[in-house]
Amino acid sequence: MFGGGGGLNPRKMEQMMEQMGIDVEDIDAEEVIIRTEEYDLVFNNAEVTKMDARGQETYQVIGSPEEVEAGSVGGSDAAGSDAESSIPDDDVEIVAMRADVSEEEARTALEDNDGDLAAAVESLE
Known part of the structure; x- marks a missing residue:
């Protein structure tokens, strides 16, 4: 779809996303906690990216979580x-x-x- 040969140039990808109305922002997060009824997932020093595509915000969290007891953090x-x-x-x-x-x-x-x-x-x- 985007051509072959090992991927797309990050600068080119950024330009394409801008043309489609998608804003990307890196967030300097210290900690991300995802709570479930059974446990909490705690991401320390995670990479967090916020994408805003015409008012619809999506967050991407990259890292290795620690699973802890629900509500303990x-x-x-x-x-x-x-x-x-x-x-x-x-x-x-x-x-x-x-x-x-x-x-x-x-x-x-x-x-x-x-x-x-x-x-x-x-x-x-």
């Missing part, structure tokens, strides 16, 4: 944000209204009760 800030995102905002609003408390208090009660609305409301009354 990323620090306490990451764990906190994961817990918050797992509680739907609608549930927070319902608990806040029923128990007549702030949304922050409602979210904390839901987190403490594993997302159980009734138990969260009961714990706040």
